Amino acid sequence: MTETWTAPKATAAEWARRNLFNRWYNSALTVVLGVFLAWLAYKLVVVLFGIDYEIIRRNLLLFMVGEFPRDQIERPFISTILFGLAFGLGAATAAASARHAAAEADLAYAAPTPRMLVRRFWPLLALVAALLAFTRTVMPTVMALSTILGGAALYFGARGMPRSMVRWGWMGTLVLGIAAFAVIIVGVDGGWNAWGGFQINIFLAIAGIVIAFPFGLLLALGRRSSLPVVRYLSVTYIEFIRGVPLITLLLMGVFALGFFLPEALRPGPAIRVLIAIVMFEAAYVAEVVRGGLQAVPKGQLEAGQALGLPAWKTTRLIILPQALRATIPAMVGQFISLYKDTTLVNLVGMFDVLEVALVVNSQSDFIGKRLFFLTLAFAGVLFWVGSYTMSREAQRLEKKLGIGER
Amino acid sequence: MFKRHGRAVALLAALTLILAACTSSDDGGSSETTAGETETTAAASSGGSVLAAVQDRGKLNCGVNNGVPGFGFVDESGEHVGFDIDYCKAVAAAVLGDADAVEYVDLDAQQRFTALQSGEIDVLIRNTTWTATRDGSEGATFLHTTFYDGQGMMVKADAGIASLDDMANTSVCVQSGTTTELNLASRFDEGGIPYTPLTFAENPQIQEAFIAGQCEGWTSDKSQLAGLRSNWPEDQGGPEALVILDETFSKEPLGPVVRDGDSQWAQIIDWITLATITAEELGIDSSNVGSFGDTESTEIRRLLGLEITGDDGATSVFDPGLGLEPGWVVDVISAVGNYGEIFDRNLGSDTPLGLTRGVNALWTDGGLLYAPPYR
Numbered sequence: 001m002t003e004t005w006t007a008p009k010a011t012a013a014e015w016a017r018r019n020l021f022n023r024w025y026n027s028a029l030t031v032v033l034g035v036f037l038a039w040l041a042y043k044l045v046v047v048l049f050g051i052d053y054e055i056i057r058r059n060l061l062l063f064m065v066g067e068f069p070r071d072q073i074e075r076p077f078i079s080t081i082l083f084g085l086a087f088g089l090g091a092a093t094a095a096a097s098a099r100h101a102a103a104e105a106d107l108a109y110a111a112p113t114p115r116m117l118v119r120r121f122w123p124l125l126a127l128v129a130a131l132l133a134f135t136r137t138v139m140p141t142v143m144a145l146s147t148i149l150g151g152a153a154l155y156f157g158a159r160g161m162p163r164s165m166v167r168w169g170w171m172g173t174l175v176l177g178i179a180a181f182a183v184i185i186v187g188v189d190g191g192w193n194a195w196g197g198f199q200i201n202i203f204l205a206i207a208g209i210v211i212a213f214p215f216g217l218l219l220a221l222g223r224r225s226s227l228p229v230v231r232y233l234s235v236t237y238i239e240f241i242r243g244v245p246l247i248t249l250l251l252m253g254v255f256a257l258g259f260f261l262p263e264a265l266r267p268g269p270a271i272r273v274l275i276a277i278v279m280f281e282a283a284y285v286a287e288v289v290r291g292g293l294q295a296v297p298k299g300q301l302e303a304g305q306a307l308g309l310p311a312w313k314t315t316r317l318i319i320l321p322q323a324l325r326a327t328i329p330a331m332v333g334q335f336i337s338l339y340k341d342t343t344l345v346n347l348v349g350m351f352d353v354l355e356v357a358l359v360v361n362s363q364s365d366f367i368g369k370r371l372f373f374l375t376l377a378f379a380g381v382l383f384w385v386g387s388y389t390m391s392r393e394a395q396r397l398e399k400k401l402g403i404g405e406r
Numbered sequence: 407m408f409k410r411h412g413r414a415v416a417l418l419a420a421l422t423l424i425l426a427a428c429t430s431s432d433d434g435g436s437s438e439t440t441a442g443e444t445e446t447t448a449a450a451s452s453g454g455s456v457l458a459a460v461q462d463r464g465k466l467n468c469g470v471n472n473g474v475p476g477f478g479f480v481d482e483s484g485e486h487v488g489f490d491i492d493y494c495k496a497v498a499a500a501v502l503g504d505a506d507a508v509e510y511v512d513l514d515a516q517q518r519f520t521a522l523q524s525g526e527i528d529v530l531i532r533n534t535t536w537t538a539t540r541d542g543s544e545g546a547t548f549l550h551t552t553f554y555d556g557q558g559m560m561v562k563a564d565a566g567i568a569s570l571d572d573m574a575n576t577s578v579c580v581q582s583g584t585t586t587e588l589n590l591a592s593r594f595d596e597g598g599i600p601y602t603p604l605t606f607a608e609n610p611q612i613q614e615a616f617i618a619g620q621c622e623g624w625t626s627d628k629s630q631l632a633g634l635r636s637n638w639p640e641d642q643g644g645p646e647a648l649v650i651l652d653e654t655f656s657k658e659p660l661g662p663v664v665r666d667g668d669s670q671w672a673q674i675i676d677w678i679t680l681a682t683i684t685a686e687e688l689g690i691d692s693s694n695v696g697s698f699g700d701t702e703s704t705e706i707r708r709l710l711g712l713e714i715t716g717d718d719g720a721t722s723v724f725d726p727g728l729g730l731e732p733g734w735v736v737d738v739i740s741a742v743g744n745y746g747e748i749f750d751r752n753l754g755s756d757t758p759l760g761l762t763r764g765v766n767a768l769w770t771d772g773g774l775l776y777a778p779p780y781r
Binding site for chain 2: 058059061062065066067068070190193196251254255256257258259263269347348349350351355356358359360361362363364365367368369370372
């Protein structure tokens with residue numbers, strides 16, 4: 001998508017003449033709309049810089065980590081850095097793997113430059129800069145810089161890895177990812193239940209989709225299985241879960257489980273919420289994957305059989321790679337929707353970012369100050385940046401893999 | 407694993423039905439929907455002593471609100487603060503000896519009783535109005551009131567409204583799903599005053615509607631109205647722009663709630679509230695609670711669990727048999743203070759709510775706070 005927009009500057013005036021000023025009424029419309037848009041932009045800037053952000057500045061930590069014990073606050077910071085490293089190593093490994101695959105097939109592979117990355121992730125970087133402007137200590141800035149620079153350094157340093165290292169790259173990514181979670185679970189006062197704020201939304205979204213994916217895959221395969229028991233159980237599960245709103249599963253998991261299980265057998269609320277989300281997502285992922293499976297022509301399966309491959313090998317080596325590739329847009333859509341759905345957990349007593357945005361208005365200094373819209377808009381921006389970035393990345397991936405061009 | 411899923415499906419189906427029944431009961435606690443719940447509740451609550459469970463766990467699960475100014479909210483550092491929160495701390499101090507051993511569970515109005523029935527929380531201290539239906543049909547036992555509230559009406563000072571009778575053909579803003587909404591309807595219907603209710607989910611939304619002139623009156627608990635009025639934005643005229651009408655048209659006794667079926671636990675919670683009242687009566691507060699070692703007053707010695715010398719010269723420590731360690735009152739008072747301190751800290755004149763004691767004064771000062779003797 002970046003190539004199409006590098007039109008030479010000389011033609012810009014020409015383009016404007018052709019598209020904006022080609023008739024007298026179009027010219028008039030352009031002028032009127034242009035003035036209106038300029039006025040709107042001016043107003044927006046005035047409002048954005050004129051607002052008193054004190055409620056957000058003072059509650060930034062609450063927005064980010066909720067009630068996480070403040071004497072262990074370095075843990076979320078370390079966790080964020082580890083996430084940045086995991087992300088950098090994961091991206092490097094993926095790039096290396098793509099490069100090797102391209103070399104094998106004699107195709108060109110263009111590695112992204114730092115400039116391209118900045119252009120791709122500018123909303124995220126802008127958000128980080130805006131958040132840092134709200135902080136009063138140096139620690140968050142150190143954390144953000146270590147996260148971004150560490151991740152970038154790892155990406156650029158490790159993406160030239162030889163083929164034999166790719167497997168270790170994935171392993172390292174997994175270890176770093178798990179370590180990032182472990183830092184904010186193990187040894188923390190209250191463990192999982194200490195989590196709150198934006199942290200819990202991100203965690204539930206990532207853990208939800210990662211854990212739900214294998215279950216969804218199995219369910220999708222189960223639904224197409226020739227064994228009736230497996231097929232009907234999969235269908236029943238998928239159709240039942242898809243017929244129930246997520247909020248119902250959450251309410252059941254959190255408030256109704258106590259009617260059936262004694263206290264000793266009940267896991268903590270955060271884990272119950274995660275289980276409910278995974279149960280819910282698995283059914284949806286299953287349907288997305290099934291769509292992908294159906295998109296693979298029957299001839300592919302027959303070709304596998306003709307080669308004498310066993311059924312599981314046909315599935316793993318021939319069907320699934322094609323099916324999963326076709327599901328990327330739908331899967332990202334599912335993930336974005338889950339990411340936003342995680343705000344439902346505030347209805348079952350979790351202190352997530354939306355709940356923070358609502359309740360900070362009850363603090364002594366902010367009662368009746370009409371800051372409701374500001375705090376909600378702030379939470380909205382947090383979600384928008386994540387959703388928009390993911391959506392753009394998915395589009396890029398789609399283009400690269402040539403989905404929809406067949 | 408598929409087999410297990412199949413069974414889970416059946417269980418889920420059952421759960422969904424139950425849940426549908428639970429969630430449909432609104433704040434007003436309609437008797438039709440709640441009647442069915444009591445059987446389920448009985449099953450869930452037959453789990454032995456709550457006191458033992460809390461002490462085994464080492465933490466008190468306290469159901470609270472995190473968005474009511476003065477009563478329960480979360481401050482910048484993520485700490486729960488408020489009048490109701492202090493009573494959670496008092497319970498933890500009495501039962502566990504540590505006021506910070508509390509796990510706060512933030513609850514919505516709709517889920518609070520379900521959470522209590524299912525054993526998710528040990529005690530509900532979330533400005534919940536004590537009504538007969540809730541006491542009778544929600545599987546809940548309401549305990550000694552900690553705050554006597556009442557519903558009032560706030561109007562703009564320049565609206566020319568001096569009493570509810572002046573409010574014919576006006577719009578009234580009210581929070582949906584609360585007893586407040588029901589009280590509004592009955593008061594205006596009885597008075598034959600035609601009006602239009604405008605319901606909203608949250609106070610900030612009502613505030614916007616009120617400022618925009620969508621409604622002439624704003625009805626809520628008087629404690630909340632007072633807080634809103636004293637913080638009214640200066641660009642809207644400040645507090646003087648608003649008037650809270652004198653009339654109080656409902657009784658809203660707010661206090662702790664526990665599950666039906668464990669009277670020992672209910673008595674403990676009751677006496678924690680009463681101890682804070684008794685302490686104020688006797689002049690014991692968090693700053694002087696340690697200085698009564700030599701006091702002659704048997705009443706104080708009994709309350710604080712100090713040694714009492716009997717007529718025969720033998721010393722003993724008074725234990726009312728509530729199941730708490732002697733001296734538990736000392737833990738409570740040194741952690742949160744007496745009733746007056748709790749009130750002043752969260753709701754009093756130095757706070758944004760700026761409430762006066764009113765009916766929440768001691769009976770000796772003409773209020774409603776009257777604790778039975780601790781003996």
